Amino acid sequence: MRPHAWTAELRDTEHLLRADCLLAGEKTEETFSVLNEFLAPDAHTVDEIVRRLRRLIERKPDKRYFSLGAALLAGAKRTDAAESLISKGCGVLDPETALDLNIEFGEILYHAGNARRGEHIFAEALAAATNRRDVLTRIERASAQWAERERATLGARLEAGTITEEETLRLAALALDEGRPADALTALARSTLRGAARSLLLGRAYLDLDRPALALAALGSSAKAEYPDDATRWESLYLEGLASETIGDHGRATAAFSAIAAADGAYRDARDRAAQNYTKFLESRCTDAPIVLEKTDSIERS
Numbered sequence: 001m002r003p004h005a006w007t008a009e010l011r012d013t014e015h016l017l018r019a020d021c022l023l024a025g026e027k028t029e030e031t032f033s034v035l036n037e038f039l040a041p042d043a044h045t046v047d048e049i050v051r052r053l054r055r056l057i058e059r060k061p062d063k064r065y066f067s068l069g070a071a072l073l074a075g076a077k078r079t080d081a082a083e084s085l086i087s088k089g090c091g092v093l094d095p096e097t098a099l100d101l102n103i104e105f106g107e108i109l110y111h112a113g114n115a116r117r118g119e120h121i122f123a124e125a126l127a128a129a130t131n132r133r134d135v136l137t138r139i140e141r142a143s144a145q146w147a148e149r150e151r152a153t154l155g156a157r158l159e160a161g162t163i164t165e166e167e168t169l170r171l172a173a174l175a176l177d178e179g180r181p182a183d184a185l186t187a188l189a190r191s192t193l194r195g196a197a198r199s200l201l202l203g204r205a206y207l208d209l210d211r212p213a214l215a216l217a218a219l220g221s222s223a224k225a226e227y228p229d230d231a232t233r234w235e236s237l238y239l240e241g242l243a244s245e246t247i248g249d250h251g252r253a254t255a256a257f258s259a260i261a262a263a264d265g266a267y268r269d270a271r272d273r274a275a276q277n278y279t280k281f282l283e284s285r286c287t288d289a290p291i292v293l294e295k296t297d298s299i300e301r302s
Contacts, residue, residue: 008162012038012045019052028056036068039157046072050085061092063101070105071149074112082108099125100138107142111150147174158187165193172201181208196227196236203239212243219243234260234267241273250281 015034022031035049053069056062066089073082086105090098103125110118122139129135154171157163163171168191175184184205188198202218219240227233241256257274260267 008040008042012041016045016048016052023052023055026059028059032056032062032064032068039153039160040162041072043076046076046078057088061089063089063093063097063104065089066093066101067104067108071108074108074114077112079109079112079114079117099135100142103135103138104142104145107139107146111146147178150174151178158190165191168193169197169201172205176201176204176208179208181205196232200232200236200239203236203243207239207243207246212246215243216240216247230263234264234270238268238270241270241277245273245277250277250284253277254281 015038019031019034022034031052035052038045038049041049049072050069053065056065066085069085070082073079073085082105086101089101093101102121106118106121106125108118109115109121125135125139126132151171151174154163154167154174157167158171168187172184172187172191175181175187181204184201188201188205191198199218199221203215206212206215206218219236227236237256237260241253241260244250244253244256254274254277257270257277260270261274265271
């Protein structure tokens with residue numbers, strides 16, 4: 001007898017019913033834990049989760065409840081509703097906790113595609129601070145917490161087989177940012193997506209594993225694909241330059257770094273690397289060779 005495979009809708013319904021039972025039993029922490037387990041809730045399920053979070057808030061306001069609700073709403077492209085929930089949280093929590101909540105919201109917005117608004121929240125917090133170092137520490141902590149939550153969520157979706165191609169790329173990028181190139185390759189191996197973004201991540205992973213030849217092979221395939229934007233193109237060329245440099249192919253490295261410098265002279269150290277590799281390329285072409293002179297009694301005329 002084969003095991004029954006639950007659909008996402010049935011699984012979400014079961015989670016909500018379990019949360020309701022725990023709510024009825026006033027088991028606050030257990031309820032929040034269940035509400036935090038949803039992998040990829042649709043718009044209706046997001047509403048249901050937030051409704052239950054509001055019930056928890058009525059019992060005892062907690063920063064985690066506001067933060068989770070805002071993250072779900074922002075992820076569903078409902079920024080106004082997320083901001084309203086955060087405003088309510090900042091109004092009922094103590095000032096220090098409210099500051100942390102607002103900074104967390106800035107991080108949520110930043111990664112939900114509203115980078116400008118997220119950066120504005122950070123700038124406001126820094127401008128109002130008497131201790132800027134403290135606020136910067138809070139911003140760094142919020143970023144680390146977001147990454148940890150994102151990694152756990154995407155990792156669970158990968159294991160459940162519900163992860164999207166875009167989310168797979170995000171998971172691989174997170175793994176690379178955290179110095180885990182082998183985990184990035186594992187995630188990418190389970191993706192069928194092809195294109196410049198995937199090739200770029202493969203190139204980064206192989207370079208981090210000190211396998212420049214494989215990095216060049218991956219990046220070479222991206223050259224045949226369409227780059228979504230200039231940032232991806234320059235990053236790909238930069239990695240190609242680094243990999244070529246590593247294996248001593250200074251001609252190819254010069255070409256890659258020069259292409260970046262010609263379009264954007266301020267991009268990292270591309271201009272300097274182009275000059276350094278060009279010098280090494282010329283040196284490799286101008287090696288000294290011994291010349292043998294033979295003594296003769298007469299000059300031969302042709």
